[in-house]
Amino acid sequence: MKKILVTGGLGFIGSHTVVELVQAGYEPVIIDDLSNSHISILDQLTTILGFKPQFHQVDLCDEAAVKNLATSIADVTGIIHFAAFKAVGESVAHPLKYYRNNFYSLINLLNAYYGKPLNFVFSSSCTVYGQPDNLPVTEDAPVKAAQSPYGNTKQIAEEILQDMIASGANYKVVSLRYFNPVGAHKSALIGELPIGVPQNLVPFITQTAIGKREKVTVFGNDYNTPDGSCIRDYIHVVDLAKAHVAALKYMEEESFKGYDVFNIGTGKGTSVLEVVNAFERTTGVKFAWSIGPRRDGDVEQVWGDVTKSTEVLKWKAELDVDTMMASAWEWEKAIANKPL
Numbered sequence: 001m002k003k004i005l006v007t008g009g010l011g012f013i014g015s016h017t018v019v020e021l022v023q024a025g026y027e028p029v030i031i032d033d034l035s036n037s038h039i040s041i042l043d044q045l046t047t048i049l050g051f052k053p054q055f056h057q058v059d060l061c062d063e064a065a066v067k068n069l070a071t072s073i074a075d076v077t078g079i080i081h082f083a084a085f086k087a088v089g090e091s092v093a094h095p096l097k098y099y100r101n102n103f104y105s106l107i108n109l110l111n112a113y114y115g116k117p118l119n120f121v122f123s124s125s126c127t128v129y130g131q132p133d134n135l136p137v138t139e140d141a142p143v144k145a146a147q148s149p150y151g152n153t154k155q156i157a158e159e160i161l162q163d164m165i166a167s168g169a170n171y172k173v174v175s176l177r178y179f180n181p182v183g184a185h186k187s188a189l190i191g192e193l194p195i196g197v198p199q200n201l202v203p204f205i206t207q208t209a210i211g212k213r214e215k216v217t218v219f220g221n222d223y224n225t226p227d228g229s230c231i232r233d234y235i236h237v238v239d240l241a242k243a244h245v246a247a248l249k250y251m252e253e254e255s256f257k258g259y260d261v262f263n264i265g266t267g268k269g270t271s272v273l274e275v276v277n278a279f280e281r282t283t284g285v286k287f288a289w290s291i292g293p294r295r296d297g298d299v300e301q302v303w304g305d306v307t308k309s310t311e312v313l314k315w316k317a318e319l320d321v322d323t324m325m326a327s328a329w330e331w332e333k334a335i336a337n338k339p340l
């Protein structure tokens with residue numbers, strides 16, 4: 001069985017990917033420092049999988065610890081590198097915290113396994129496109145000046161990986177540019193666990209609907225879009241998780257060498273107001289919301305062209321916005337009934 005190191009494997013996207021890896025016949029080895037996740041997610045994964053996956057609590061910024069890891073778990077065929085800090089607003093307030101964690105962890109990991117013929121998947125983001133000139137945005141669209149230190153870490157990390165490949169390193173690397181991951185596993189045993197007040201739309205909606213927050217503010221209805229609110233490409237986290245399996249399979253092909261990048265979205269844009277309506281319609285739960293001012297730094301509209309990932313990775317998102325909302329709501333109710 002092929003062993004895959006999953007850094008950040010107890011986090012939102014990482015935990016769902018662990019499930020899909022096992023279903024596809026891989027053996028995941030989870031690395032996490034629990035800086036933005038809960039150890040009980042390991043028990044939840046154990047319930048879903050029927051066995052306890054291997055887990056090591058390691059801070060990837062600790063160079064010596066990562067070297068030890070590479071010695072003790074030397075027989076991996078791939079690494080999926082989720083571990084990073086991801087809150088845009090926090091990165092503006094604490095840029096060094098973000099540059100330190102997102103770069104040290106990446107570089108320590110690449111150095112520790114350097115020389116081994118590994119398949120490496122990197123979690124990038126559609127944030128690298130800023131506001132694209134053409135929609136849907138394709139992978140060859142220009143990377144725009146980053147809007148935040150967080151976005152900058154994704155842009156520079158992609159460059160680091162390309163420079164490393166250009167220097168002849170033995171790795172194969174795929175960067176996946178995620179659009180907006182939402183939703184939760186159908187078991188409602190794993191999902192997104194925002195720490196503090198959620199910054200993202202869907203957890204803010206579910207927390208408001210359950211009564212933890214008073215009201216959702218829709219940030220702006222005067223954008224140049226059909227209903228005036230911003231448009232994003234929301235993707236179900238289980239579809240996103242499956243894209244990582246597809247990326248590994250692609251890299252396992254003899255013919256693939258070097259570096260490649262893919263958009264991972266649905267190819268469809270949905271406005272904030274459409275998300276609000278979809279939540280209320282599919283769950284039957286109404287919540288308080290109102291229109292407020294625009295949020296600084298928001299791009300008006302972005303959705304991805306997924307032709308390349310469909311054709312090359314042979315992967316396509318299958319779940320719709322209603323399923324995303326329904327599963328996010330089941331997860332919110334599950335953790336309200338039984339806090340982790």
Ligand SMILES: NC(=O)c1ccc[n+]([C@@H]2O[C@H](COP(=O)([O-])OP(=O)(O)OC[C@H]3O[C@@H](n4cnc5c(N)ncnc54)[C@H](O)[C@@H]3O)[C@@H](O)[C@H]2O)c1
Pocket residue numbers: 007008009010011012013014031032033034035036037058059060061081082083084085086101105123124125126178179180181
């Ligand atoms: N969620 C999104 O909207 C989104 C969009 C685009 C890209 N991404 C990227 O996808 C990846 C996963 O995102 P997520 O939403 O699952 O985030 P998450 O915070 O839920 O998961 C990240 C995990 O990494 C761990 N971690 C962080 N720093 C670490 C370190 N130094 N050593 C070991 N573990 C560490 C955290 O404890 C957490 O469990 C991140 O790289 C993120 O930037 C996320």
Ligand SMILES: O=c1ccn([C@@H]2O[C@H](COP(=O)(O)OP(=O)(O)O[C@H]3O[C@H](CO)[C@@H](O)[C@H](O)[C@H]3O)[C@@H](O)[C@H]2O)c(=O)[nH]1
Pocket residue numbers: 086087088125126127178179180181199200201202204216217218219220230231232272295298
């Ligand atoms: O309370 C809220 C929260 C969000 N929004 C709007 O909802 C949309 C989506 O916002 P959010 O969920 O915060 O996602 P993005 O701002 O698109 O950013 C996410 O998606 C990017 C692309 O994947 C990642 O880079 C970021 O890390 C991740 O936070 C935007 O138009 C926001 O203005 C509201 O109207 N009210």
